[in-house]
Amino acid sequence: MRSSRFLFLALAAGMAASAPAQLLGGGGPVGGVTGAVGGLTSGVLGGPSPQGLPVVGGLQGPLGGLGDTVRAIAPSDLLTLRRQRLLALVRDNRRALDVDDQGNPVRRDEIVALAPAPDRIAKAQVAGFTVVRSDAIEGLDITAVQLAPPKGKSARKALKLLREIDPTGTYSLDPIYEPARAPLAPTPGPAAGGGGSGGAALGLIDGGVGRHPAFDGVTIDQRGFAGDPRPSGHGTAVASLMVGRTGAFHGVMPGAALLVADVYGGSPANGSAMAIVRAMGWLAARGARVINISLVGPSNPLLQAGVRALQAKGVIVVAAVGNDGPAAPPQYPASYPGVIAVTGVDAKGKPLLEAGKPLHLDFAAPGADIAGAVPGGGWERLRGTSFAAPFVAASLARLDHGNAGAAVAALTAEARPAKGAVGRGIVCGDCGVGPKTVGLK
Numbered sequence: 001m002r003s004s005r006f007l008f009l010a011l012a013a014g015m016a017a018s019a020p021a022q023l024l025g026g027g028g029p030v031g032g033v034t035g036a037v038g039g040l041t042s043g044v045l046g047g048p049s050p051q052g053l054p055v056v057g058g059l060q061g062p063l064g065g066l067g068d069t070v071r072a073i074a075p076s077d078l079l080t081l082r083r084q085r086l087l088a089l090v091r092d093n094r095r096a097l098d099v100d101d102q103g104n105p106v107r108r109d110e111i112v113a114l115a116p117a118p119d120r121i122a123k124a125q126v127a128g129f130t131v132v133r134s135d136a137i138e139g140l141d142i143t144a145v146q147l148a149p150p151k152g153k154s155a156r157k158a159l160k161l162l163r164e165i166d167p168t169g170t171y172s173l174d175p176i177y178e179p180a181r182a183p184l185a186p187t188p189g190p191a192a193g194g195g196g197s198g199g200a201a202l203g204l205i206d207g208g209v210g211r212h213p214a215f216d217g218v219t220i221d222q223r224g225f226a227g228d229p230r231p232s233g234h235g236t237a238v239a240s241l242m243v244g245r246t247g248a249f250h251g252v253m254p255g256a257a258l259l260v261a262d263v264y265g266g267s268p269a270n271g272s273a274m275a276i277v278r279a280m281g282w283l284a285a286r287g288a289r290v291i292n293i294s295l296v297g298p299s300n301p302l303l304q305a306g307v308r309a310l311q312a313k314g315v316i317v318v319a320a321v322g323n324d325g326p327a328a329p330p331q332y333p334a335s336y337p338g339v340i341a342v343t344g345v346d347a348k349g350k351p352l353l354e355a356g357k358p359l360h361l362d363f364a365a366p367g368a369d370i371a372g373a374v375p376g377g378g379w380e381r382l383r384g385t386s387f388a389a390p391f392v393a394a395s396l397a398r399l400d401h402g403n404a405g406a407a408v409a410a411l412t413a414e415a416r417p418a419k420g421a422v423g424r425g426i427v428c429g430d431c432g433v434g435p436k437t438v439g440l441k
Helices: 002-016 066-071 075-091 118-126 155-165 233-243 273-285 301-312 389-399 404-414
Strands: 097-099 105-114 130-137 142-148 170-175 202-206 220-224 258-262 290-293 316-320 340-345 363-366 370-374 378-382
Touching (some): 075 097, 105 118, 105 301, 130 273, 142 273, 142 301, 155 170, 170 273, 170 301, 202 389, 233 370, 233 389, 258 273, 273 301, 301 316, 316 389, 340 389, 389 404
Parallel strands (some): 202 290, 220 258, 316 340, 340 363
Antiparallel strands (some): 105 142, 105 170
């Protein structure tokens, strides 16, 4: 217990580090990529090791690997690390972010009205609110209006005022959703793909996907919903597990076309509910049948409406459960009814101890002891539920023939039963490519 507490204090000390994090979970820069995005607490714990402790797996500690590090931390400590990470995210992006009443990061001075009546918006304007933008979201038949609060009033207080003006309306702050592995930052280099005009059955909402040999000859159509698409370690790794192919490396559907919606544009202060739902609409309009969302955050009425609209169209939504441990609150969109919630397992089929606890759990898939692509041509060791979800999403896309229920039933039949929290079983247990296969030690 004493060693566990020492390790936690060492980890917490790393909160002050300002240098970039390791890319995705260990091994240092590879393939000429020195930047950094996507460790378990990227941008918070990913800098120089505090007190001389070695950096392992994106976490700092005296143990021999990320798995051992996580096992040495109590669930309550993981929850504390989560709080510290979110506070650091807001602190580092004060001009763009604020917090809600539960401490979740939200876009500063932004309120979203879901399908508001015109007369209610008019009343809000009389009260000092400003309409920033109104979106009839493509592909979802959802209307969302972004409002700015009256001058001098915080968004939280303004939200209460709006609910007094229109008690039956649906108003909310615009929360930020993190990759279910960490906040992310852009990496140098161009984005993959060239924005083709065709559709694809498989969609991804994440950070941008960077160029890599694994995507040579693969049709990747990217669109940005927070500025132009920017390559990210997280999005590139997730995409590679879905459709990548080069040498001995392959994703679940190697060479398949992929639609990518970048909701960050290179900034961890983006990734809001509004951006994600606009991305959902674009993917639905382009014909996506299965959408992977390895992002986590609080429940939100706009996000929930987007999920429901996709489901009404027969689109399968797959989401990661997060990596802040079972003591963390249930994360969304994974916890919404009907969303395929995915956790991760290691090479021995054991559930990741850092995996979150959603309101329901559907499947598990490899989330450790696997390799994925990073922008610029390199590879990195991966760990986290972020990297389990794409195995399930691509497997469902492989099985989908226009009937979402039948695809889920077929995947359930393929799943391998296992002990622990794995939902209906482990999917694609042999799909992951080991780090040694791509030359990682």
